[in-house]
Amino acid sequence: MDVPDSARTARLDRWEQRMEVPLFVASLLFLGCYAFHVLADGTRPFWHDLTLAVTLATWVLFAADYAVRLVLSGQRLRFLRTHWLDTAVVVLPLLRPLRMVKVYTALQKRRGEPRLSLHVRVMTYAGLTAGLLGFAGALTVWQSERSAPDATIRSFGDAVWWTCATLTTVGFGDVTPVTPWGRTVAVAMMACGLALLGAVTGSFSSWLLQVFDREDEETERPPGS
Template sequence: MVELLSVRLEKWEKATEWPLTVLSVVFIAIYAWQILAEPTGWMGALADWSMNALWVIFALDYLVSLALAPRRWEWIKHHLFDLAVVLLPMIRPLRVLRVLSALNVLHRTGGMALRGRIVMYAAASVLMLVLVGGLAVLDAERYAPGSSIKSYGEALWWAFVTITTVGYGDYSPVTPTGRIIAFALMLAGIALIGVVTATLASWIVGEVSADEQRATEVTREQVEAVSKRLERIERRLGVLAAGEADRGQVVSSNDDEDPDD
């Protein structure tokens, strides 16, 4: 039974991976439209309805995956982020968490070396988190009293300096939600710096190991070449020694047959 559920869960995740990624991108696009265009009337209602419908789809996917999991509590403990993605988007500014589900597919993309996937994942994460983090903080701060973030350009600049852990301080959030977003971006920036550093260190170690391996291969080839030359010399010396011995025997025989003796 456990093996059957595991197989079904794996099939479900493979079947829904790309559709959910596309829906995540649509989710983010609608969210951006809501923040930047601030639609009203029936267009605003349509945007809200679309967001809620997509959220229901994500929640259903989580529930189906949970039902198919052979060990549900273990699955929940290992998928707390997925649970947060489903629950927290109910709070409008934190819906940006959905973007990370789209990045998961990039992280698992095949046909590329592990180091290449890590670099692509880190670059895509920075870009998406800056763009969507700017949207989230603008949504939280735009109309807050005393806020310095009033436009998307200012929000983008703030998100960039925050995720790079520079933090000039020219713009800063004043609302609790904005500060939560700032905290999340700072953590993401620290994590991404760690990823880049580890990838660079891995590349350096790999290059050094490759150089050592090439040097070892060259040395091995040289030793093999010298060994072969020594073998050829030994064979030639053996042939020469055998020839000298044969000539010595012939001379000795001739001496024995000499009539003067």
């Protein structure tokens, strides 16, 4: 028996509300465990095995959530297009911390209305995304490059510096990834950097135009009107 679209939407909304906090916690766990696994050299193998197990468990949770929402939506292939970020998060663990940004935007709403203006929300979203993506990208690049014999990224600090230069599209070129996986991450970071920079610049420009328009209207308005 076919389920009405309204019922499917209601069930999907309830599921997403229930999973909001667990997925947020899973994102925090993934980022913390992944950072520990990459940066904590010289620790006991037990702790590395434990962090790997936790990161795998977070992936299982995200995959299970994605499968449930795919079934509840009844959209099949269309769900992959309309929920492209969730699809990417399941396929690419590097993007998993971005789930924290979704929770942040949900917390900014009160009585169904956003607490912040559209332009501020876009800039805040882009800023949080850049920070989380940059940290995860630096971890991934450092993990790939530190064992390469001809690597120019020789410390995690170099990886952070390279990430900042890449996301801001500056690209100094003093340190660059040399491994295939490191360069793959670099291409993704370049694309994300262009998109985020464009979103922030466009929102800021639009906000300035609105401010100037309001000032012009107040200047041209007759006294006492």
